Amino acid sequence: MKVLITGISGFAGSHLAEYFLAEGKHEIFGAIKWRSDRQNISHIQDRIHLFECDIKDAFAMKTIITEIKPEQIFHLAAQSYVSFSWRAPQETLITNIIGELNLFEAVRQVKIDPLIHIAGSSEEYGMVVPEELPITEANALRPLSPYGVSKVTQDLLGYQYFKSYGLRIIRTRAFNHTGPRRGTVFATSNFARQIVEIEKNKRDPVIYVGNLEAVRDFTDVRDVVRAYALTLERV
Structure with a gap:
């Protein structure tokens, strides 16, 4: 089966590619932005097919959909930093919304019928009052960023x-996920890096933190990508 992963060089995308390669049942194709960092997939690059594609470019998206004709698509390419979205709201909206729209239109125009997974976020729920906990799919969507x-x-x-x-x-x-290759701009990875540096005597034994009053759920990224795969497998 041909599987296309947009954003394959990202945190979740690289782990999803590893998951499918370990299964050994699929031919893996990845869409990456021109000159994007490939460090996350350097160890598997010779086992996947890579296509340079800016998801904001409708022609480029249609070109790779035409060439690959995937049977499953996992759309993970996005501007995924909440804090950055405050500094660059226009870039965030264009990348995430127009990028997805270009994918959908390419699938329609090429006239194929793949299963498509869209990776949403717990950030969609936004403001949640205590009476609504635990959050379910039926919760109202009140985004705050x-x-x-x-x-x-x-x-x-x-x-x-x-x-x-x-x-x-x-x-x-999905809610917050963490694991290997998570960027150090995120709390869990940042704390882990500081601990390692302290253990190696590279810094004073002080861990610098932000707001520790925040409450978050975390899932191992390898469990998250397995869940992504199973959502299409069990349709």
Whole structure:
């Protein structure tokens, strides 16, 4: 089976590629932005097919969909930093919304019928009152950041293209995931790096932290990508 992973060189994308390669049942194709960092996939690069594609470029997206004709698509390419979305809301909205729209339109125009997974986010829920805990899929979507708004729009676009055009789209809303290759701009990786540096006597035994009052759920990224794969496997 031909599997296309957009954003394959990212945190989750690289782990999803590893998952499928370990299964040994699929031919893996990846879409990456021109000149993007390939460090996360350097160890598997000779086992996957890579295509340079800016998801904001409709022609480029249609070109790779035409060439690959994937049977499954995992759309993971995105501007995925909440903090950055405040500094660059326009870039966040264009990348995440127009990028997904270009993918859907390419699938329609090429006239293929793949299963498509859209990676949403817990940021879609935004403001949650205590009475609503634990959060379920039925919770209201009240995003509180430009990133959250972009993911809600992706979510609703997926629903609309399913209802209007019959695209076989599965939407998930994963909470925070962590694990190997997580960027050090994120708390768990940053803390881990500081601990390692302290153990190696590279810094004073002080861990610098931010707001420790925040409460978050964390899942191992390897469990998350397995869940992504199973959502399409069990449709």
